[in-house]
Amino acid sequence: MAASNRTPFAILGFLTLGPMSGYDIKKLVEESTENFWSESFGQLYPALRKLTEDGLIAKQATASEGGRPRNIYSINDRGREALATWQREPTAPPPVRIELLLKLFFGEHCDRATNRKQILAYREQMVRDLERYRAIRERLHRDRSENAGLPYWLLTLRFGERDRAAHIEWCDETLAVLDELPDGGSEAGEEGNPQWQASTQTGT
């Protein structure tokens, strides 16, 4: 998985929004970047410790109100610098692993109904995503209109909207194409053909 652990940078980014605990970060991730970037506690807590050791963030144990112990982390100047440096660096292309396409690539061995069902399920997910994005957009405009980060958040949201819309169009085109194709059926047999070698490359 390449030499790249971006969790520290995600943490630094969220800490620019204000001091907070690991738990807070996790919650924030879930309600903001989850659609294109997620983090689990198993990554978060070790990374917080490392960032503290490296002096990019400061930890402040709090047991004040209610007596509930919390570790509150704040970003410092070195942390802000590390964040900015990362933002200027070349960005790794996102790794893609689209199981749907792998299934469809071998779709010749399935009956039409199976292929259709897979595409339809994917399409429904895309539609649900779009509905969710619309709700998020409305909520952002309602509750966050003053925030300086809002334009950037909206740009990432727009990415999701365009992406999903394009995939829905692909689903519709694909369904139409599938209807024109002979219905295979998954009967074994036919004997693997021998002209497989070289040049079959395909998209994404």
Next chain:
Amino acid sequence: MAASNRTPFAILGFLTLGPMSGYDIKKLVEESTENFWSESFGQLYPALRKLTEDGLIAKQATASEGGRPRNIYSINDRGREALATWQREPTAPPPVRIELLLKLFFGEHCDRATNRKQILAYREQMVRDLERYRAIRERLHRDRSENAGLPYWLLTLRFGERDRAAHIEWCDETLAVLDELPDGGSEAGEEGNPQWQASTQTGT
């Protein structure tokens, strides 16, 4: 990474194209599904051994021509059944981890030039992908027009084309938006604002 190791199914899929070695599979992956599904030797060889042990494929050691030893694997009926079963099963949504969007999400803390540079680099990659896909498409039509799998391969290629085209449009829109925004600059300071909690969710 969730209970899902799809490598065996990828292998089974490729073996439907004919008997071949692990090395052959790796080559085929590179020139066909690499854009949406890749495999490394570190996954391939252990998975081939496991599939053989489980009786879904058969291994045949060859030392024939030239004396070069090769292990040729063939899918059998149980393997074909396992493949078809997987193709009918619900498909996990692809995991997304888009570093570009994470950077842009915190773009408020960068100067405009940095944000622009990141988007432009991404756009260039999308354009290169599209050019590559066009070459693949031409090659497929030229060399593979007889193959029964071709329509399905073209569908996965179309996915990549639509995806990249949509992302390019997003890049253009984003660049226009960035030009309207005040140029931040990465100076520390400003003090993290305190109204971060709840409702910031965004797209993809």
Next chain:
DNA sequence: ATTTGCATGTAAAATGTTACATGATTGC
């Protein structure tokens, strides 16, 4: 009372990439 949420963390397992070891053969 009991569930839900707050809160921190660790351990183990799954998954995946990269680098290495090894050696044959083919084309220049």
Next chain:
DNA sequence: GCAATCATGTAACATTTTACATGCAAAT
């Protein structure tokens, strides 16, 4: 002769998820 490619495999490392352990506080 030498580089490239064929060919198989392992080991180490990196990354990430899931499950668990632990316990307090607030709301129903």
